[in-house]
Structures are given as structure tokens and as C-alpha cells.
Amino acid sequence: MAKEKIEPELVEHSGLGRVKLDFSPSNQSFKVPPGVSVFDAASWNGIAIDSTCGGHGTCKKCKVQITEGIVPISRLDIRAFSQEELKNGWRLACVARATENLAITVPAMTTRPKAATVGVGRQVILRPAVQKRYLELTEPTLHDQRPDIQRVTDGIDDLEVSVEFEVLQKLPTILRKNNFKVTAVIVDNLLIDIEPGDTTSSRFAVAYDLGTTTVVATLLDLNSGTPVAVKSMLNKQQPFGADVISRISATMLDATALQRLREAGQSTLNELTDEVIQEAGISNLNVYEVAVAGNATMIQLILGVDPEPVGVAPFITATQSWPVLNAKEFGLAIHPQARAYVFPSFGAYVGGDIVAGVLASGMDRDKRVRLFIDVGTNCEIVLSDGNTILTTAAPAGPAFEAASIKCGMRAADGAIEVVKISKEGVTLQVIGDVEPQGMCGSGLVDAVAELAKIGVLDQSGRFVSQEVLEKDFPNLSNRLITLESNEKAFLLHGDKEDPLVFLTQRDVRELQFAKASIATGWRLLMEQLNLNDEDIQQVLLAGSFGSYLSPASAIQIGLVPKIPVMRIVSAGNVAGEGAKMVLLSQPERNGASALLNEVEYVELSDRADFNDKFVLQLGFPI
Numbered sequence: 001m002a003k004e005k006i007e008p009e010l011v012e013h014s015g016l017g018r019v020k021l022d023f024s025p026s027n028q029s030f031k032v033p034p035g036v037s038v039f040d041a042a043s044w045n046g047i048a049i050d051s052t053c054g055g056h057g058t059c060k061k062c063k064v065q066i067t068e069g070i071v072p073i074s075r076l077d078i079r080a081f082s083q084e085e086l087k088n089g090w091r092l093a094c095v096a097r098a099t100e101n102l103a104i105t106v107p108a109m110t111t112r113p114k115a116a117t118v119g120v121g122r123q124v125i126l127r128p129a130v131q132k133r134y135l136e137l138t139e140p141t142l143h144d145q146r147p148d149i150q151r152v153t154d155g156i157d158d159l160e161v162s163v164e165f166e167v168l169q170k171l172p173t174i175l176r177k178n179n180f181k182v183t184a185v186i187v188d189n190l191l192i193d194i195e196p197g198d199t200t201s202s203r204f205a206v207a208y209d210l211g212t213t214t215v216v217a218t219l220l221d222l223n224s225g226t227p228v229a230v231k232s233m234l235n236k237q238q239p240f241g242a243d244v245i246s247r248i249s250a251t252m253l254d255a256t257a258l259q260r261l262r263e264a265g266q267s268t269l270n271e272l273t274d275e276v277i278q279e280a281g282i283s284n285l286n287v288y289e290v291a292v293a294g295n296a297t298m299i300q301l302i303l304g305v306d307p308e309p310v311g312v313a314p315f316i317t318a319t320q321s322w323p324v325l326n327a328k329e330f331g332l333a334i335h336p337q338a339r340a341y342v343f344p345s346f347g348a349y350v351g352g353d354i355v356a357g358v359l360a361s362g363m364d365r366d367k368r369v370r371l372f373i374d375v376g377t378n379c380e381i382v383l384s385d386g387n388t389i390l391t392t393a394a395p396a397g398p399a400f401e402a403a404s405i406k407c408g409m410r411a412a413d414g415a416i417e418v419v420k421i422s423k424e425g426v427t428l429q430v431i432g433d434v435e436p437q438g439m440c441g442s443g444l445v446d447a448v449a450e451l452a453k454i455g456v457l458d459q460s461g462r463f464v465s466q467e468v469l470e471k472d473f474p475n476l477s478n479r480l481i482t483l484e485s486n487e488k489a490f491l492l493h494g495d496k497e498d499p500l501v502f503l504t505q506r507d508v509r510e511l512q513f514a515k516a517s518i519a520t521g522w523r524l525l526m527e528q529l530n531l532n533d534e535d536i537q538q539v540l541l542a543g544s545f546g547s548y549l550s551p552a553s554a555i556q557i558g559l560v561p562k563i564p565v566m567r568i569v570s571a572g573n574v575a576g577e578g579a580k581m582v583l584l585s586q587p588e589r590n591g592a593s594a595l596l597n598e599v600e601y602v603e604l605s606d607r608a609d610f611n612d613k614f615v616l617q618l619g620f621p622i
């Protein structure tokens with residue numbers, strides 16, 4: 001049984017090693033960072049513990065019994081349990097901090113929380129920060145002269161709320177106009193509004209994946225935990241440059257650019273928000289919270305915070321963790337007191353989108369050796385060996401977005417997205433099934449991988465000679481052309497006289513540089529954890545580009561470790577999934593913050609061995 005020992009409620013994290021929690025009767029064991037509450041640890045792993053306050057220490061429903069290990073008795077425990085119960089190890093899970101290995105018995109639930117499925121096969125228990133309580137209050141009398149606000153807060157007995165000034169302004173009128181029948185709207189224990197009558201069925205939030213190129217908004221019904229509408233569009237900041245560095249440069253060259261970038265970003269979010277609200281047919285005033293997952297530069301730009309220090313060495317962000325903001329800071333036309341949760345970032349170039357992605361993929365609560373790669377102009381890499389999690393950023397340049405490629409284009413109608421090449425010929429798959437106009441990133445990777453596989457590109461990335469081609473690949477021999485610039489190229493569409501879409505030797509080089517930068521990143525992380533290729537049990541390819549990439553081609557060019565293709569998973573928009581999770585579940589939000597203590601950021605730019613390793617990664621694996 002747990003030994004009795006009265007201590008302060010909060011216990012600091014006690015180091016980097018994880019502690020093991022054995023839950024019964026489910027017979028599940030998990031390793032978690034020390035200092036995490038038993039309630040959060042259970043929630044992250046899909047074990048439901050009774051609660052109506054979402055882990056805020058007010059409902060006293062989260063009773064668990066610690067049968068092995070020590071959990072100090074908190075002040076709340078003293079109020080919730082008898083001396084006998086305390087002696088027998090009973091504790092409130094939301095204040096019980098796991099600082100050593102514990103065995104925990106979770107009683108059967110009396111109130112059953114709903115669960116929602118999000119992320120890469122993850123389930124979260126539905127406990128949003130946005131709460132609504134319908135109140136039928138007794139009217140004041142000379143014998144009951146409690147102030148209006150006390151009448152309301154007394155009616156919300158399972159939450160300890162503080163009050164927005166705007167609520168007090170309207171409170172006397174709204175109570176009396178509605179015969180004291182109102183709905184209290186609370187976000188994370190802050191009373192943000194009192195609405196007439198019963199509005200508990202309308203409770204919404206919007207999750208944003210604020211990408212440099214594309215922005216995605218998902219409207220969530222917080223009562224059911226389901227997405228109601230999803231929309232995406234190109235970020236309106238595009239005219240200032242395609243990547244974060246060019247947008248930062250724009251602010252350095254023109255004093256008005258930061259404000260214009262802010263407005264463009266806000267306009268993007270607002271347009272998407274309008275679209276999802278319209279599609280769902282709800283009122284914008286019923287959206288009470290938003291979550292924003294974006295890289296550090298995108299967040300600073302949209303909040304009007306000077307991004308210059310992010311762009312130049314030593315690469316410093318304004319903050320790692322943002323306070324909870326009013327959604328007005330994002331220019332959003334939703335409920336005027338709506339809150340905005342902004343994901344923290346691991347570093348200047350591993351931002352909140354990656355924190356959200358790691359949260360969604362559950363890498364921090366998985367014993368498998370997993371590698372997460374978000375492929376883009378700036379590539380973010382996360383590696384976990386089941387105990388230690390490392391992350392880094394690798395500057396890949398624009399090759400994967402096909403921006404620096406001779407016949408490159410965005411993934412739009414007319415872009416070659418899949419290429420198959422054999423000794424017999426070339427097969428193309430084109431977006432929109434129209435005449436090919438160029439190739440997008442996945443088409444580029446396929447073309448290079450296929451040519452390397454059959455040997456038209458040698459291991460160093462050079463096209464073989466015309467003589468070798470004619471001898472070994474007669475059906476392809478008229479596809480190797482020499483451009484006016486004297487550069488060699490492989491023809492994908494058109495003919496020698498009129499080459500329409502082709503892959504040049506320089507394009508191959510561009511891709512080699514980009515993939516070598518990424519491969520050097522994960523190789524260095526793997527070395528730090530003493531891992532070999534075959535140790536990697538899963539590679540998650542994240543982000544809009546990663547999701548379209550052919551796993552076989554990624555292995556062929558050495559973008560990912562040489563492992564069976566089945567171990568490579570397209571993770572899709574994991575940043576957006578993480579943003580949904582923190583809106584649906586407060587314990588998951590705590591999990592996102594805990595990641596900052598769990599994940600170690602590795603800076604590559606000052607590594608003396610980087611260049612040597614980079615050169616080794618330039619060729620294609622044999």
C-alpha cells in the first residue's frame with residue numbers, strides 16, 4: 001500500500017528517466033516522464049478515469065488507488081478521502097504526480113466520458129477546455145442577496161471559475177431578461193460568456209494547421225468530438241516568398257511588410273473560418289476556442305512579432321511557449337472572448353507543427369523505435385528509441401517542392417506525380433489526367449529513384465553515357481537528350497525535337513543535395529542513440545509532401561533508412577490532427593507541453609562532422 005506522507009501539491013520533475021505505471025484492472029503498463037499526473041498519463045494511453053472537471057481538481061471524481069509506490073497526500077486528497085482511505089492509498093488522479101514507479105487501480109466509471117478518434121490511429125478521451133453549463137438559478141430575495149456572479153458560480157459547483165469583465169457588464173440584464181435561465185460558457189476555468197436559455201448543444205472550436213504553403217481549418221463539434229467541416233487554401237502570404245526565410249527577409253527589407261504579412265495570414269484564417277462555419281450552418285459566436293499549429297516563423301508573423309531573430313544565427317524565437325491568447329490576436333471573427341491555444345515549439349526550426357505532429361503520432365508513449373520526417377523546404381526530423389526522443393531540423397531547400405527544378409511545378413493539374421521506368425519504357429501518372437506540363441516533388445523523387453534503380457543514373461547520380469544506354473536500354477535510348485545549354489536530360493514527355501517535360505542532370509543534383517541534408521540529419525540522430533537502419537521499426541512521412549511520396553522511391557534514393565517498405569507510413573496532416581486533439585482533450589494539451597521536457601533539440605549547424613557526413617549521403621544507396 002502507498003505510504004502516508006503529506007507533501008506540497010506540486011512535485012517538480014525529478015530527472016530525465018521515465019517512470020513506469022502499471023494500471024489495473026486493464027493490466028496496461030506505460031512509461032511516462034516523471035512529474036506527469038496519473039490522470040494525464042492514463043488519458044494519454046486511453047485509460048478513462050472518472051472526471052467532470054477535466055483534471056482541474058474540482059470534481060473529486062478521479063479517485064484511484066495506489067497499490068505500489070509512493071504518492072504524497074495533497075491538500076485536495078485530504079478533503080476528498082477519509083484517513084482510512086488515504087492510508088489505503090486512495091488519491092485524486094489529477095493531483096497525483098508520478099515521480100516513481102507506481103501500481104494503480106482504477107475503479108469502474110460512474111460517468112462515462114466519450115472518446116474521439118484522431119491522429120494516426122489514436123483515441124482521445126473527450127474533455128474539451130470549452131465547457132457549457134445550463135443553469136436554472138433561484139431569483140434573489142431579501143433573504144438571498146448574493147451578487148449575480150456568485151449566484152452563477154455557485155451553480156457551477158464542479159468547476160472553479162474566474163470571470164471576464166465583459167461577462168459582468170452584461171450579467172444583470174441577461175439574467176433578468178431570461179428568468180435566471182442561462183448557459184455559462186467556460187474555457188479552461190474562465191467564464192467567458194452567459195448566454196440566454198439552454199445553448200449547451202452548440203459548442204464548437206476550430207483547429208488550424210498554419211502551414212507556410214497551405215493552411216487547413218477543421219471545425220469541431222465539441223459535444224460529439226467529430227469534425228464538422230474541413231477547408232484548406234494556399235497561405236495568402238505567398239506573394240512575400242515561398243519559404244519562411246524569404247518572408248523573414250521581406251520584413252527586414254520593408255518596414256511595412258510585417259503588418260502586411262500579419263494581415264495576409266489573418267485573412268487566410270478568417271476566410272477558411274467563414275467557409276467551415278457556413279458549411280456547418282452554425283453561428284460564428286458559437287466558436288469559443290481555436291488551436292493553431294504552425295512553425296515558429298509563421299506564428300510570429302501572424303501575431304505581428306518581429307521574426308528577424310528567428311532568421312539569423314543564433315536563431316532565437318520570441319518565446320518557446322505562448323500564453324493562452326484571445327482569438328482576436330489572430331483577427332478571427334468568432335466569439336469575441338474566444339481563446340486561442342498556440343502550440344509551443346522545440347526550437348526556431350522545429351516548431352509547433354512538429355510538436356502537434358509528435359503528439360498526434362504518440363511517439364512519446366510508444367516503445368517502438370520510430371523516425372518522423374516532415375519533408376519540406378525546411379525538414380524536421382524526430383527520432384525516438386522508446387526512451388529518448390531527439391529532434392533536429394535539416395535545411396533541404398526547395399527541391400522537394402520542385403521550385404528549383406527545370407520542369408518543376410506545384411502539385412496541381414498537369415503535374416506528373418508518379419513515374420514508373422523500366423527497360424521497356426516510361427509510364428506517367430498526371431494529376432487531373434491531362435497533358436503533362438511539369439513534375440511535382442513526388443514525380444521528381446520517383447523519376448530519380450526509378451532511373452537509379454535500373455541503372456540509367458549511376459550510384460553517384462550521373463547519367464550513364466549514350467553508348468551504355470543504347471547497349472543496355474535500347475528502348476530508352478532516344479530519351480537521353482542534350483539541351484541547348486549542353487546539359488544532359490532524361491525525357492519524360494515530348495520528343496527530342498520538342499522536349500516538354502524532362503529531368504536534367506542539375507535537377508538530379510538538386511534532389512541529391514536536398515535528400516543528403518535530410519539523411520545527414522537522421523543519421524546523426526541515429527548515431528547519438530546508437531541505432532542502425534534495421535533498428536528503425538517505423539518511419540512516419542509527415543506533411544503534405546511526405547504523404548504523397550512513394551515509400552519505395554524514398555528508400556531507393558536514400559531519403560529514409562533502408563528498411564522494408566511496409567515500415568514506412570504516410571502520416572498525413574499530423575499537425576492538424578494534433579491541433580484537433582488539444583481542443584478535444586485537456587489532458588492531451590498537457591501532453592503537448594510535457595513534450596518540451598521530453599524531447600531534446602539537437603542543433604546541427606555547428607556540428608564539425610556535418611559536412612563529412614553530408615558528402616557520404618549524396619550518392620544513392622546500393
Ligand code: FES
Pocket residue numbers: 039050051052053054055056057058059060061062092093094095
Ligand atoms: S478532481 Fe476532477 S479530475 Fe480530479
